[in-house]
Amino acid sequence: MDSMNYVGKLKEYADQERVTVNYEDIGSDGPDHIRSFTIRAVVNGDAYPEGVGSNKREAKKNAAKNAWMSLMKQSVDSSKTENEKKSTHYVSWLYLFAQKSKLVVKAVESLNVGAVFSSQMCYFVVGDKEYPHASGKTKKEAKEEAARLVYVEMFGSESMDVSGALKHHSSREDLHGRMDQNSRYSLLRKEYDLKEALGRGHFGFVYKAKHKLEGKDCALKIVQARREVKVLSDLNHCNIVRYYTCWIEDSAPQWDGSTESSSSAQSSSDLPVLYLYIHMQLCDTKTLRAWIDEKNKQDPKKSLRDPKRREESLTIALQLVNGVEYIHSMTLIHRDLKPANILFDLNGGVKIGDFGLVTAEIEDDAENQKDRSEYKGTPSYMAPEQKSRTPYTYKVDIFALGLIYFELLWNLPTFHERKEVSFHNFNQMVKSMLCVQPKDRPEASKLKADLEKWKRDLEQLKTMERDSRTL
Known part of the structure; x- marks a missing residue:
């Protein structure tokens, strides 16, 4: 009997590739005592061979198995094709x-x-x-x-x-000199002490490190993609994770959740992979996702009625939209705004991070237009036009901001609840951010002005209440 959890495997694959997985109930057949059920898995809109079982649970498992096996075969075939092209x-x-x-x-x-x-x-x-x-x-x-x-x-x-x-x-050697065979992550070893593994994602991993010369702690991100560092080198804003420097090595430390391993991770292909090391600002390990979850657990029923949470959320939202306004002013689209990518510096300031999916807002570049029509981002925070694979603009970031601000104030522990709840009872700003048509969503500068006004009004109200208690 196959004991592998294919439903879990398929979910893990979907999370890594940032695609959706749905299960369609095809129906059942036969008399009650020997009834068979049929379910089909749909991954990112593509249907895979149906799964049949004596109950729905077994049918779902078989459907997941069929989809997962098909996807793995596609991946192998794709890898062969890529290796042939290398x-x-x-x-x-x-x-x-x-x-x-x-x-x-x-x-x-x-x-x-x-x-x-x-x-x-x-x-x-x-x-x-x-x-x-x-x-x-x-x-x-x-x-x-x-x-x-x-x-x-x-x-x-x-x-x-x-x-x-x-x-x-x-x-x-007469033309180019000999490469130092002991140079594997040599700059890392010479200039940094790895202290703690902070986390890993689809595009790389992050260590807490100490720069030996400066004697200061920093974050050291190691990725194979180069898009992020090209963008970060041009960005300088108080609400964006600060970039200091970067360099390239032909290998990287083996990720095992600790800093004890000294082995190197290398590509198994004929052409070695280059690893990009990014020396970045060290932030708190607690993300906005953790902040929201923590607030929701403290008192699930309070939510918007809690004045302290409302005030803190307003401060966070203002800093967040301040960073997004700057990103858009640089004619860039973040494309992956979500609470898990929003960090706090060691003084509590909001920092937008993870620019691995950033793209330029360039209308007359055919390649860029194609890039801005691809299914990239986190599905639960995507704008409608982002999901439909049609060319989109920076307004996709405004839609994601609306969902984040909504979560800041309201306790919606699951995506299902976030999707089903009606927005008509909430303030006009969030409604405008979540408009289906991108042209109807406000600019970040307009949101920033509204939030600043609300913050001033809130501070004025607090002053009036404090003064009234002293009379």
């Missing part, structure tokens, strides 16, 4: 080659406007040498072709795969 990822090869060779690499991109059509142009400067120019229909295509031309000029052909080129590079 040998043509010249951009990845070039940056790794430069990093191993201690060379500076720079991509120079431009737009070539012609009489009939326009094309994207790109060329690379590696060290002090400029390589041939390339063109393409998109920036990505032009950049890949430019990297291929660098490869061809260095090695004289395209026949060698990129992993072979990396091995070949190690013998070219």
Whole structure:
């Protein structure tokens, strides 16, 4: 008998991939004493083979098993396809080659406007040498072709795969020098003491560390994605987690929930993975999600009637919308605002974190428009247009803010209750934030002005009440 919990496995998969899982009751068949039930699992809108059982629980388990097995097969097939393509990822090869060779690499991109059509142009400067120019229909295509031309000029052909080129590079000491074989997370070991594992997510993990030279504690985030650090390096705001510096290594400490392991985590593919280390501001381990849950447990019936919670929630909401206003002013969309991604600094100030899904608000960029139509984010905090996979704007962040502010004030312990409750009895601001049409949602600047006014009114009311008690 198969004892694996496929329902749990499927839920874990959905949480990791940030997709939805639903079970459809197809019906039952046969006389009562030998009745069979049929249930189908639907993952992110895709239906999988039906599960049959002598009761609904067994049918659900079999449906989950069929879906999970199908998804795992798709994942394996997809991995095979990606591995077959890796040998043509010249951009990845070039940056790794430069990093191993201690060379500076720079991509120079431009737009070539012609009489009939326009094309994207790109060329690379590696060290002090400029390589041939390339063109393409998109920036990505032009950049890949430019990297291929660098490869061809260095090695004289395209026949060698990129992993072979990396091995070949190690013998070219006269041109590029030898890579230090003991450099695995070398900067980490030299400059930081890992103290405590704080947490991990889909995109990486975070340690509490001490910078040896400064003697100060910090957060050290280790990820494979690069989008986040590019954004963080441009952001400087009191309500956004502060970024200090970053560097790249070809390996990372093995995550085991502690700091005792000294082994390294490496890619099993032919092309090694580069790990991005981000030195960031250290925040409290308690997130806004924990703050809300703690308040709900203290007195489940009080909620909005609790003046202290209302005042604290107003202060948090004001800082939160202040940070979102700044993000939007930088023509960016966060796309994953939720209580679990809202942190507090060591003085209690609100800090927006986790920019792993951030994207630019650029209307005339075809690649960016495609990115802004993909199903990315946390489903329970997505705006309607975000779920429908149609191009969306920064107003998706306003919708998420509305849900967060709603949770700040009201005790809704489950997503089901949050989804089913009627909004018509609540204040106009939250209703406006949760409008189905993005154009009907207010700007962050308008929300900020309203919250500041309410805060002033609340402080004035408290002063009047205090004065009346002294008369």
